[in-house]
Each structure stands twice: as structure tokens, then as C-alpha cells.
Amino acid sequence: MSQEDLVLVIKKAARDLFRKYGYNKTSVNELAKQANISKVTFYKYFSSKETILHEVLLDYIRENVQDILSSGVREKDLPTFLANTILRVSRVTYTVCNEFVGWEFIRESTNAQEYLKTLSDDLEFLLLSSFIQNEAIGNTIVEEKLTFLIKTSKNIVFSFAFTAVTDADVKKNFISFQKEILPYLVQATIA
Template identity: 80%
Template sequence: MEADLVVQTIKKSARELFRHYGYNKTSVNQLAKHANIAKATFYKHFASKELILHAVLMDYIRENVQDILDKNVREKDLSTFLANTILRVSRVTYTVCNEFVGWEFIRESANAQEYLKTLSEDLEFLLLSTFIQNETIAQTVSEERLTFLIKCSKNIVFSFAFTAVTDADVRKNFISFQKEMLPYLVEATLL
């Protein structure tokens, strides 16, 4: 039980420090000090700073995905539900990367890009398994087609996140994605 409390304390400290200083500017020493634990205790639970980042981001994304799904349950039809869910999850993913890591660091660091690939794959798995657990979706859409929708959407969103220079560019890209691309991806998924 105590180990769970330590892990939760480390995660809470990491969330706060990553949001305040960014991932790159937060050290393991700062994380341990903020969590009021020894550095060795940190490493007992997380082998690296990257692993705590991953745990924090996935917890945050999981909570938000569930919240998004709970709110979207009342959508009029399956295509609207899928489009709105993909769009909202994409926004959450972009926001969490921006808040906790920082896109400048991600664009410039090979390690961050490799990490982002892992995060992207875990997000894909999370979304796919969540969609498959929905009885209506599971009966209507094949896993292969859901994978197509998630992979395409994810790749589009990450590509404009890497190429956008300003927040205004990101907003324009999300609007373009929502109006010009996502409806066709959903339509192709439901064929």
C-alpha cells in the first residue's frame, strides 16, 4: 500500500513540475525533492525521468479519454460520435504534449521524438481498446477500420503539431482537420 502512495506522490510532483518548468528543465533531483523522497526511492519506482513522464501523460490522457467518451455517448449517430471523439482526443493529446513537454523540445530532441512515437502507439492502443469496448461500435465497425481511422487521424495531428510555428497555426490546422479531413476519414471507416 505504501508503494502505491509513493508512486502517486511522484506522479503528482511530476505533473506539477513538468507543467511549471517543462520536462526538459525538470531534473530527477527536483522531482525527488518535490515529492519529499530520496532520489533512490524515485529510481526504485521509475527507472528514468522518461518513464515518469509517460506514466503522467497516459494517466492524464486516460482520464480525459474516458471523460470525452462519457460526454459523447449522447451523440446523434455513430459518425458524429467517432468524429467528435477523435477530434477531442487529438486536442487533448496535443495540449498534454504542449503543457508537459513542450513542442520546441520535442521538435529538437531525437530522444523526445522517439518517446513521442511510444506515446503515440500507446494512445492508439488506448483508443482502439476503448472503442472496441463500446458495444455499438464493436458491432458496427471492424477493428481494422477503427485502426485505420485512429492511425490516420493521429498521423495528421502529429504532423501539423511538428510543423506549426504558432498557436494560431495549430488552431487553423485543427479547424482544417475537423472540416476538411476528418469527415472523409470517418466516412471511409464506416463504409
């Protein structure tokens, strides 16, 4: 098996286990066992459990952002395209935190807070570069306005995700964001 294939096997094992049990309840021993490798081999390719989590999450987000951007090309106008794209990406971001990491761990751990800041910054960079490369967006809206839209949306989604107690609260917050906040953010971005 090539090194690239082995890394993919390890990432798939991590993705499956993080999604099933969450970051906090998954050990490096379990990751190695699931990937059918030794713990030493795991550390040869990833310096820590946090490192593989980060790579798995960015891979997942990158795949979804590309799917979202390519499927949204059919939207009839730029404001609708932007609003729908931001909303879909926000849901992907929430899913990542909810299903892979786990909100209990995020809310209770100082290390998770630092990690989430890094993930948030990387997500922002990924979105901005993806949006700039997208013809419908990149040729129409200046980078500073895209940065405003992405940063503001990301901060709002993370803030309500941190304060929501139940999934019903999250759903209400997403609906509120979609109907009451996002249209104004998009309008400010394309103005």
C-alpha cells in the first residue's frame, strides 16, 4: 500500500470514529485499530489526534463547499446564490462541530476553544478562496466584501451554536439567520 493510500485509510477510520463517537471519546489506539495499523504508524503520519481531526474536518468541509458551489451555479440571481451558499456552508460547519467533535467537548474544553479558533480561521480562508475562484462570485464581488460576508456569517453561526441548548434551538436560530439576518448581509455584500 502506498503512503497516500495509507493516509487515506487512516483518515477514513478517523472520520468514521469521530462521527460515531466524537473527538473526545475516540482514542489514538482506536484510530490505529480501525485503520489496521500500529500506533507508531499512526504517529508517523499524524503528530496528534487533533492533527488528524483538523485534516479530516477540512477535507469534509472542502468537499462539501465544492459541491455546494458547483450545485449553486444554477441559481437565478447572485443574491439568491450567495444567500443559499452561505446557508448551506453554515449548516456544513455546524454539522462538523456537532457530529465530529461534539458540543459538550467544545463548550467545556480550553483546548477545544483554541482548536475551534484555528478551524474557524482555516474555514474562513477556505471559503474565501473558494468564493474568489468561483466565476459567479469572484468576478462580481470584491474580496473585502466577501470577507465581510464570510466572517460575519461564520461568527453568527458559531455564536448561536455555542448558546443553543437543543437541536430545536439550533433549528430556530438557523431559520432566524436565514430570514432575518442573511438577506441584509448579502445586500451589504453586493451593494
